[in-house]
Amino acid sequence: MSDxxxxxEFEHIIILALLRLGDDAYGMxxxxxxxxxxxxxxxxxxxxxxxxxxxxxxxVESFTGEATAERGGRAKRIFKATSKGIHALExxxxxxxxMMEGLTWKA
Amino acid sequence: MSDxxxxxEFEHIIILALLRLGDDAYGMxxxxxxxxxxxxxxxxxxxxxxxxxxxxxxxVESFTGEATAERGGRAKRIFKATSKGIHALExxxxxxxxMMEGLTWKA
DNA sequence: ATATTTCTTCTACATTGTAGAAATGTCGGA
DNA sequence: TCCGACATTTCTACAATGTAGAAGAAATAT
Numbered sequence: 001m002s003d004x005x006x007x008x009e010f011e012h013i014i015i016l017a018l019l020r021l022g023d024d025a026y027g028m029x030x031x032x033x034x035x036x037x038x039x040x041x042x043x044x045x046x047x048x049x050x051x052x053x054x055x056x057x058x059x060v061e062s063f064t065g066e067a068t069a070e071r072g073g074r075a076k077r078i079f080k081a082t083s084k085g086i087h088a089l090e091x092x093x094x095x096x097x098x099m100m101e102g103l104t105w106k107a
Numbered sequence: 108m109s110d111x112x113x114x115x116e117f118e119h120i121i122i123l124a125l126l127r128l129g130d131d132a133y134g135m136x137x138x139x140x141x142x143x144x145x146x147x148x149x150x151x152x153x154x155x156x157x158x159x160x161x162x163x164x165x166x167v168e169s170f171t172g173e174a175t176a177e178r179g180g181r182a183k184r185i186f187k188a189t190s191k192g193i194h195a196l197e198x199x200x201x202x203x204x205x206m207m208e209g210l211t212w213k214a
Numbered sequence: 215a216t217a218t219t220t221c222t223t224c225t226a227c228a229t230t231g232t233a234g235a236a237a238t239g240t241c242g243g244a
Numbered sequence: 245t246c247c248g249a250c251a252t253t254t255c256t257a258c259a260a261t262g263t264a265g266a267a268g269a270a271a272t273a274t
Contacts, residue, residue: 016206038202073220074270095145099123180251
């Protein structure tokens with residue numbers, strides 16, 4: 001099982017968003033979460049294509065949510081990080097941590 | 108001063124490496140540091156092209172180091188993060204921190 | 215029916231990541 | 245002084261990721 005995945009920056013942020021959103025992790029909401037939390041503007045297209053690629057790589061999975069729609073709106077596609085995705089996330093975080101260990105710098 | 112830079116994953120790691128290496132931050136050494144610390148294999152070409160791009164963006168600067176060469180070997184090109192680069196680094200770190208805030212997950 | 219709303223798909227291009235071979239400059243010894 | 249071994253950087257090319265926005269689809273209410 002070649003498990004040498006490396007997450008890009010945006011992929012990293014997206015998986016983090018999925019973890020915090022849980023069952024409410026669908027495209028539009030993910031985008032909103034990123035804009036609010038990370039303070040970073042993104043287009044909805046950017047979010048979906050990244051999500052699709054993560055799914056292709058098996059780091060994320062998706063399924064159609066029940067028709068929750070209260071007043072108009074299409075069925076949601078809910079995303080969830082797979083365990084493989086979580087491992088990839090952990091490796092990325094760890095790499096960063098290792099690089100930061102004991103490091104301080106002047107602004 | 109448009110200061111909306113976003114660091115890619117590798118760029119992020121490279122700048123961290125520069126900070127920890129200080130005056131010893133030249134290509135080969137940067138590569139070595141990344142392999143050891145981050146546990147990630149990289150080619151020397153990958154390191155240099157990323158460094159070059161960071162320099163073009165003004166996030167890093169470089170100068171030729173004195174001919175330290177003790178037994179053979181060409182002069183080193185020493186790299187250093189600019190203050191703009193450090194700001195970019197801080198923004199990236201902050202974005203990630205914000206996304207992680209209060210988050211826990213099961214492996 | 216159709217307008218309105220919410221959400222997803224598709225298409226296209228820009229930026230970053232990645233590798234490896236080729237080039238460059240330095241040193242010690244024949 | 246020419247040569248071989250070395251350490252380091254430069255160049256070239258392509259793959260993967262980031263990014264945007266317009267177009268399409270499904271649901272509700274009137």
